[in-house]
Amino acid sequence: MPIPKVRVLGLGNVLMGDDAVGPWVIEELLANWEFPEGVEVVDVGTPGLDLVPYVADADTILIVDTVRSDGPPGTIRSYSKEQLLARPAQPRLSPHDPGLTEVLFALTLAGAAPRDVVLIGVVPGSVEMGVGLSSAVQEAVPRAAAMAVERLRGLNLAPRRRASPARTAPWWEEPAALAST
Amino acid sequence: MAKRITVDPVTRIEGHLRIDVEVDGGKVQKAWSSGQMFRGIETILLGRDPRDAWLFTQRFCGVCTTVHAIASVRAVENALDLEIPMNAQYIRNLIVAAHAMHDHIVHFYQLSALDWVDVVSALKADPAKTAALAESLSPWPHNNRLELAGVQEKLKSFVDAGQLGIFANGYWGHSAMKLSPEVNLLAVSHYLQALEYQRKVNQVVAILGAKTPNIQNLAVGGVANAINLDNEATLNMNKLYMVKDILDEMGAFIEQVYFVDVCAIAGMYPEWLGYGAGVTNYLAVPDFPLDGKGTKFDMPGGTIFNGDLANVREIKTFNDQYFKENVTESIAHAWYDGDWTKHPYDEDTVPKYTKFDDSKKYSWVKAPRFQGKVMQVGPLAEVLVAYALGHEPTKRWAGKTLATAGAVAKTTLTPAALHSTLGRHAARMIRTAVISELALKHWKLLADNIGKGDTTIFNQPVFPKGEQRGFGFHEAPRGTLSHWVVIENGKIKNYQAVVPSTWNAGPRDEKNQPGPYEASLVGNPVADAERPLEVLRTVHSFDPCLACAIHTLDPEGREIARVKAL
Numbered sequence: 105m106p107i108p109k110v111r112v113l114g115l116g117n118v119l120m121g122d123d124a125v126g127p128w129v130i131e132e133l134l135a136n137w138e139f140p141e142g143v144e145v146v147d148v149g150t151p152g153l154d155l156v157p158y159v160a161d162a163d164t165i166l167i168v169d170t171v172r173s174d175g176p177p178g179t180i181r182s183y184s185k186e187q188l189l190a191r192p193a194q195p196r197l198s199p200h201d202p203g204l205t206e207v208l209f210a211l212t213l214a215g216a217a218p219r220d221v222v223l224i225g226v227v228p229g230s231v232e233m234g235v236g237l238s239s240a241v242q243e244a245v246p247r248a249a250a251m252a253v254e255r256l257r258g259l260n261l262a263p264r265r266r267a268s269p270a271r272t273a274p275w276w277e278e279p280a281a282l283a284s285t
Numbered sequence: 286m287a288k289r290i291t292v293d294p295v296t297r298i299e300g301h302l303r304i305d306v307e308v309d310g311g312k313v314q315k316a317w318s319s320g321q322m323f324r325g326i327e328t329i330l331l332g333r334d335p336r337d338a339w340l341f342t343q344r345f346c347g348v349c350t351t352v353h354a355i356a357s358v359r360a361v362e363n364a365l366d367l368e369i370p371m372n373a374q375y376i377r378n379l380i381v382a383a384h385a386m387h388d389h390i391v392h393f394y395q396l397s398a399l400d401w402v403d404v405v406s407a408l409k410a411d412p413a414k415t416a417a418l419a420e421s422l423s424p425w426p427h428n429n430r431l432e433l434a435g436v437q438e439k440l441k442s443f444v445d446a447g448q449l450g451i452f453a454n455g456y457w458g459h460s461a462m463k464l465s466p467e468v469n470l471l472a473v474s475h476y477l478q479a480l481e482y483q484r485k486v487n488q489v490v491a492i493l494g495a496k497t498p499n500i501q502n503l504a505v506g507g508v509a510n511a512i513n514l515d516n517e518a519t520l521n522m523n524k525l526y527m528v529k530d531i532l533d534e535m536g537a538f539i540e541q542v543y544f545v546d547v548c549a550i551a552g553m554y555p556e557w558l559g560y561g562a563g564v565t566n567y568l569a570v571p572d573f574p575l576d577g578k579g580t581k582f583d584m585p586g587g588t589i590f591n592g593d594l595a596n597v598r599e600i601k602t603f604n605d606q607y608f609k610e611n612v613t614e615s616i617a618h619a620w621y622d623g624d625w626t627k628h629p630y631d632e633d634t635v636p637k638y639t640k641f642d643d644s645k646k647y648s649w650v651k652a653p654r655f656q657g658k659v660m661q662v663g664p665l666a667e668v669l670v671a672y673a674l675g676h677e678p679t680k681r682w683a684g685k686t687l688a689t690a691g692a693v694a695k696t697t698l699t700p701a702a703l704h705s706t707l708g709r710h711a712a713r714m715i716r717t718a719v720i721s722e723l724a725l726k727h728w729k730l731l732a733d734n735i736g737k738g739d740t741t742i743f744n745q746p747v748f749p750k751g752e753q754r755g756f757g758f759h760e761a762p763r764g765t766l767s768h769w770v771v772i773e774n775g776k777i778k779n780y781q782a783v784v785p786s787t788w789n790a791g792p793r794d795e796k797n798q799p800g801p802y803e804a805s806l807v808g809n810p811v812a813d814a815e816r817p818l819e820v821l822r823t824v825h826s827f828d829p830c831l832a833c834a835i836h837t838l839d840p841e842g843r844e845i846a847r848v849k850a851l
Contacts, residue, residue: 149350276340
């Protein structure tokens with residue numbers, strides 16, 4: 105049987121507070137787990153249509169991103185492909201605006217859409233400019249990562265826990281040294 | 286009576302650009318462009334190590350990641366007067382070229398073609414007639430009847446399933462849509478092929494940059510691509526030839542598809558070669574450096590004022606004083622504290638939001654000026670400057686474009702037609718074609734240099750005590766990008782990015798001179814105020830790209846509250 109193509113993608117801007125939760129979960133996964141062949145785990149930033157290569161021709165896409173939804177910051181909700189496609193994509197002016205929904209529509213029309221898509225959505229607190237997650241969202245990072253691991257187990261692509269974490273903090277969390285006087 | 290139209294996607298999606306126009310007598314009389322989100326990301330860099338700045342700057346924006354990384358390392362290298370090895374220069378040039386081709390193709394097909402193409406009309410096309418038309422225009426092998434019928438079938442099932450949401454900004458059935466069903470079908474088929482080719486060319490960025498978006502191979506002083514032709518883990522012969530094969534394929538797509546489509550659309554909407562000029566002062570910086578210091582370039586830069594190509598002035602080096610000394614930004618109409626016009630080294634970024642008042646402050650975007658003048662940047666500026674300076678590939682592709690579009694329109698077109706809405710699309714395509722040639726040239730330069738036994742990729746930066754200032758520019762897909770850095774004792778003391786869309790989307794300045802978007806909309810026709818397709822055509826022709834920041838998904842579809850900016 106061919107090895108399925110599964111991609112775990114973290115979306116978000118690491119410079120915009122809690123919007124960094126997607127990239128953070130990716131860092132958490134890469135630091136603590138080793139993934140089997142067929143699974144790619146990538147922090148894709150805020151790619152607009154540059155998401156296409158990561159989504160095209162995959163079997164399953166697991167996306168971690170912030171979502172607007174009820175509940176306090178740090179609440180996690182999952183959405184299916186059908187739920188994501190239930191709303192049409194929106195008109196837009198700039199290339200940033202087309203997001204996941206539009207990429208899925210375009211790839212469906214092109215015949216290269218992934219079979220399954222799962223969105224693991226985290227409700228953000230502050231998305232003001234600045235580096236660092238709010239405590240409620242920081243606390244959601246291991247839970248969201250565990251959900252991704254669980255999904256992979258369900259696909260018979262369970263990752264292996266590393267004996268010790270491969271790194272301690274993502275590069276953007278390195279404290280800025282105060283300008284010397 | 287004048288009617289005010291506001292195109293503000295903020296209520297539906299996190300848009301960052303708001304356009305207001307006053308329409309009277311079926312034409313735009315006045316326009317205002319407003320950036321709707323605060324972008325002060327530069328402040329995150331203060332106190333950090335200048336060698337890390339590029340990692341942060343490429344996160345300014347999720348689409349233009351590469352360009353901010355390149356401008357940042359160039360700025361720090363400029364501050365240190367640091368030359369980089371030729372391999373590093375060529376590898377950077379190849380990444381820049383691949384990124385630009387990718388970005389321009391996505392812009393034309395995925396982001397703006399639907400301003401001109403009526404998707405629903407394609408359902409009425411006869412695939413055999415479409416194929417005959419296509420074969421008369423281009424030798425492209427994927428324009429045959431069977432493939433076109435397949436596309437039409439797919440589109441039909443999509444429309445039947447009510448899934449047209451993907452084309453939500455398409456105003457199908459609008460009176461300003463003029464293409465025949467056959468041309469529309471051909472365009473939809475190329476829309477799908479472009480998805481494939483934009484993926485393909487992005488692989489070059491991924492092979493050389495280790496990852497895209499957000500490349501990982503840069504360093505202040507060079508690149509981190511170890512070169513060993515026989516080693517699997519490094520840049521080797523196999524990877525170099527993968528890059529070459531992709532560049533060859535891209536060349537064919539650009540010449541046989543993109544070039545033909547732009548000429549056809551320009552020829553079928555000739556009136557749009559008359560609208561949308563606006564500001565005819567142009568600024569472009571040179572790029573594709575041919576030496577380690579940036580004193581010789583394969584693509585020229587310079588300035589043009591009042592559309593006067595005869596008096597073009599060249600910007601010559603990475604240390605060009607004419608460029609360095611003449612850039613300022615004004616906050617007279619932008620939501621920052623004060624009312625100054627300053628050089629980027631001396632600016633600060635202190636937000637002070639008031640309400641949208643088009644006679645006072647109405648945008649988060651500052652207004653950059655060159656010698657106090659409004660400048661248009663972007664592919665049109667780059668192509669006109671290169672044309673005026675006699676750049677051979679640009680002149681050749683521009684000539685071919687004007688001749689082909691002119692033949693479709695049954696008229697004679699001169700370079701003056703490029704000062705327009707469709708001229709910007711044509712210039713973007715001309716630039717893509719030129720870059721696809723330069724990419725192959727720089728691939729060969731890299732391969733030859735490595736063949737000579739040179740595997741150097743990095744010169745160590747050294748930060749002396751005290752203060753250094755540097756600027757780095759890059760002719761990015763949306764135009765002139767410059768980063769300005771002040772370093773003190775090895776740490777960043779000030780950082781400013783003057784980005785292309787700031788030049789183009791900026792508001793009025795202290796002299797009330799409108800910015801390029803604002804000026805270009807004046808005189809545009811608007812047939813239906815409820816569906817201002819013509820406004821979108823002109824704004825999209827600039828390839829707007831403002832302050833990427835937040836993009837929280839909204840799967841439950843509730844009304845999105847306006848992001849309250851400070």
